[in-house]
Amino acid sequence: MDTLYGWMMYILSLLTVGGIYAIMGLGLNLQWGITGLFNIGVAGFFAVGGYASAIVTTKFSPNHLGGFDLPFIVGILFSMIFSGLMAAIIGKICLRLRGDYLAIATIGLAEILRLILKNEVWLTNGPRGIPGIPRPFEDLAQPWSEICYLLIILLILAIIFYGFEKAINSPWGRIMKAIRENEEAAASTGKNVENLRLETFVIGSIFMGLGGALLTHSMKYIGPTASDPLVTTFLLWVMLIVGGSGNNKGAIIGAFIIWTVWSASELLSGILSYEWINRLSYLRVFIIGFILQVILQNRPQGIIPEKN
Amino acid sequence: MNKQKPSQILKTTFFSFLLIALTSCTKKSDKEVSLGALIAMTGPIESMAPPILDSVRLAEKEVNDNGGILGGRKLKVTVGDSKCSAEGGADAAKKLVNINKVSGIVGALCSGASTAASSGVAIPAGVTMISPASTAPTFTTLKDNDLFYRVIPSDAYQGVYLGKLVIKQGITKVALTYVNNDYGVGLANSFKASFEKEGGKVVTESKHEDKKASYRSELATLAQGGAEALVVIAYSDSSGQTIVRQALETKRFERFIGTDGMASEKLIKRIGIQGLKKSFFSRPVATKTSFSDAFDKNYGAFSKHKRKSIFIKEAYDAAMILALAIQKGGSDDRASVKANIRKVANAPGVEVGPGDWAKAVKLIAEGKEINYQGAAGANEFDKNGDVAGVFGHFVVQMGDSFKQIK
Incomplete structure (x- = not known):
């Protein structure tokens, strides 16, 4: 019974983090899958969202700005506002670029953002990070606190999924796809392509920031190591490609599958002989890369391809 | 013949697996x-x-x-x-x-x-x-x-020790520079608090980034307050050593106070005993x-x-x-x-x-x-779950090594 309970708790945590990645995945799907914006600066928006919510919701501390001790809901609203603002500024500068150039610009700016957050000690407590971030329902007994937090995540995910489905199947969504397929053609119909591209960039990034905030509340801590590009940007991209870019369901399924593989493969470190444990992290990246290869070879559209 | 539906077979196998898994798990955790x-x-x-x-x-x-x-x-x-x-x-x-x-x-x-x-x-x-x-x-x-x-021991303990030590040496005005990371920031804060509580004054203060080629501009700012000595909280492999060398070259400071990150033989090798004659260091004492x-x-x-x-x-x-x-x-x-x-x-x-x-x-x-009684120390936890560190007062002596004074 005890063992079963342990596995249940672990599965809850897999669903929680998977759900958070799914929220970010929907954001990235809007940017890449629907509109074709190559954003590999996810970690930057993730960090902005995480820090914004941390500063707003923690108790007052002399070590960093705030905290303002406001409720969780205000925290996540601020995370969305700030990551959206950042995306608007960055988008204004970068979105004139296309394809690979946009990718290079976004990764550069995201790294700058991360360095600023690491070095502005008055704002973020620098390398020491911000501890003691409240998690909703944490006062409830286990497992209920985990279950309730998971329910919040799933509720947010469901709302966003519903909204995105509506949006993508609306004229707005069709114009975005048109921009992805052929920008000149879309522009020739009289649409302001620049503004539309900025719109999706901002909306997508808002949900990356929201993901950052939700994960921060789940870990109760954020620091410079919390927004490692390997586990935010890279993993999120694999999730989207494996799940099926262009399809919201695909983005969600991909997030849950890849996060489960990523997290559960670490369990091997309890089994492997310890000469092999050192190699495990490379093995984990290899497993993810291997899945990516298999999917790209056999199902280039992803597990759930885009609807036509 | 008793034909089973595929779903029934599936169910049976699933539950038998679950049962086996469960029994093996409980056995294991008992042992x-x-x-x-x-x-x-x-x-x-x-x-x-x-x-x-x-x-x-x-x-x-x-x-x-x-x-x-x-x-x-x-x-x-x-x-x-x-x-x-x-x-x-x-x-x-x-x-x-x-x-x-x-x-x-x-x-x-x-x-x-x-x-x-x-x-x-x-x-x-x-x-x-x-x-x-x-x-x-x-x-x-x-x-x-x-x-x-x-x-x-928490970095804070060494800061407290060093603050008291500096006062004991009759120094009341210091300039402070520290490396911008986990180690430097924490130690600098606790040193400053302890030093000022004991009646000392940090007249100038500058945080620096590691691994730069020159710290001359930082040193120029630090030297303006008329401090008696420069407290350097950094690593002797990188910024700490450069700061000491350049301070000596530009004659901004001649007395240095360092933490454990500075107190390595490498520093003496690079700077020379002459330049560190008046300096002293704190570091955790490896109690043998x-x-x-x-x-x-x-x-x-x-x-x-x-x-x-x-x-x-x-x-x-x-x-x-x-x-x-x-x-x-x-x-x-x-x-x-x-x-x-x-x-x-x-x-x-x-x-x-x-x-x-x-x-x-x-x-x-x-x-x-x-x-x-641990390999690393006595391991007496205080009410916060911390252990107190034992720190020593070190100076540089002939023969390129550190000598513990107390």
């Missing part, structure tokens, strides 16, 4: 006592990890070779890769806590991983953590429900005791790694204290571990040290109190 080790096997400090893991394995082996734990059960340590990151620490801790059902955790190493693993996972689950390496002062005030300990000797001997026989590797003594002590707390409480129940940490680590009691597992078990069976 074994499970501890976790959150070690950054990969990431920025991965080179430190293998010797530390060996240390934990040594503790595991000593327990199992000397009659086991809780009346002959095996101690099993499961490793989680905390990757020196918040995300890695939290994720690995979730698995140790939920799947491996650990009674306690050694780790994590990096402060970020420790914070996320403890406040996000271990503390809500009631699992005790003992970190061998997280020195950030924030853990002192962390709301940990008495579940987070560390066997390494019969206990640390015992550990050195056992570790040397067990591992191919150097006995001087960093944090190995602390990691061994952390694992031993957890194992002793389980034995003392007579149960691998998490609450029992929590309740017994201070009982086995703190005075009073019969002193036991590394390699004394069989003796400790006997003493506990006789109902006597024990007081674990």
